[in-house]
Amino acid sequence: MLGGQNATPKRRLVPLAGASRFPYTCLAMARILKFLSGRKMTKNERVAAALKGDHVDTVPVSAWWHDFEREWSAADLAAATLEAYRKYDWDFIKVNPRASYFGEAFGAKYAPREGRQPDLIEPGISSAEHLPRIERQDGRSGAWAEQLEALRLIAAGLDDEAPFVQTIFSPLATMSRITGSTKYVQRLMKENPDELLATLQPIAETLAAYSKASLDAGAAGVFFATVEWGSADVISMEDYNRFARPFDLKVLEAVQGAPFNVVHVCRTNNHLSRLLDYPGIAAFHWAVHQQGNPSLSEIAAKTDRAVMGGVSQEETMTSGPPQGVSREAHAAIDETKGLRFFLAPGCSIDPMTPEANLRALVKAAR
Numbered sequence: 001m002l003g004g005q006n007a008t009p010k011r012r013l014v015p016l017a018g019a020s021r022f023p024y025t026c027l028a029m030a031r032i033l034k035f036l037s038g039r040k041m042t043k044n045e046r047v048a049a050a051l052k053g054d055h056v057d058t059v060p061v062s063a064w065w066h067d068f069e070r071e072w073s074a075a076d077l078a079a080a081t082l083e084a085y086r087k088y089d090w091d092f093i094k095v096n097p098r099a100s101y102f103g104e105a106f107g108a109k110y111a112p113r114e115g116r117q118p119d120l121i122e123p124g125i126s127s128a129e130h131l132p133r134i135e136r137q138d139g140r141s142g143a144w145a146e147q148l149e150a151l152r153l154i155a156a157g158l159d160d161e162a163p164f165v166q167t168i169f170s171p172l173a174t175m176s177r178i179t180g181s182t183k184y185v186q187r188l189m190k191e192n193p194d195e196l197l198a199t200l201q202p203i204a205e206t207l208a209a210y211s212k213a214s215l216d217a218g219a220a221g222v223f224f225a226t227v228e229w230g231s232a233d234v235i236s237m238e239d240y241n242r243f244a245r246p247f248d249l250k251v252l253e254a255v256q257g258a259p260f261n262v263v264h265v266c267r268t269n270n271h272l273s274r275l276l277d278y279p280g281i282a283a284f285h286w287a288v289h290q291q292g293n294p295s296l297s298e299i300a301a302k303t304d305r306a307v308m309g310g311v312s313q314e315e316t317m318t319s320g321p322p323q324g325v326s327r328e329a330h331a332a333i334d335e336t337k338g339l340r341f342f343l344a345p346g347c348s349i350d351p352m353t354p355e356a357n358l359r360a361l362v363k364a365a366r
């Protein structure tokens, strides 16, 4: 099993694309063959080796952003995703759908907005009395169906060339998209904690079913995003343990056995060090340069899972010169010795990020 060494798979193993043709256990042999033939590793071999902590020919690299105009249909999202993949030759893909669909699935209404995150038109929940309206869904119909179709199109376009992971917002982050307000969810924690807990249950069950469906549609794992709730600026660890952890685990338990589950802990002063025991995770991803966050080597010393990130998604990727991207990327590769490491910006990047900076990121890895 590639990820989640301490977990018993409850479902069929989902190999990295192409892994069945080149068994993971043969990677040592692959290196010898590569040495003899000068052959590059395939992307699937490279990702599998990086997850295991084996030598890689080049550090796997990727980046992702919103294409705000092309995230409103499965065909457009898949086309935008594959276009970026081909242009920059990523080693793996993090699918970056519109954030609002997690709320849309539970009745919130959002509208596209040029060059920006969607606008909330009407929340799915605007008072505590509405909370019981949230019911468990099958994770395959409604708003979920569109995203699953996008995954199938991406899988077809990739034809096993490289693994991709599907973004799954945590149940609490989904609650923020349903209500349209993090502050309102914080208020529910204080004023209606039991009702909120009862509502997070069907949300977690729905996301668990949807995560499984994403694997069936071809994803090598989930990219589990805590979004704003991974930060101590937004939630105390005590509240995290009560309102987030049990529901996070319900979702992650559904994808045990997938080889490439990533946990993304967003924002400043993050709670990452307290989430390293999450089961079945292949890699942890966060913004190492943001205030109060641990370094790559600090986390690498505490876990046998891979670490992902290394370049500041804001200052460096958006406005830094390409040399700045190169400098941060090389520093990250040196810090991790390029082992069990995935080079990427610390979060989704600005869609206006200069192409030269993205080219510098890829070049630093190769």
Ligand SMILES: [Zn+2]
Pocket: 227, 264, 265, 266, 267, 346, 347, 348
């Ligand atoms: Zn983030």
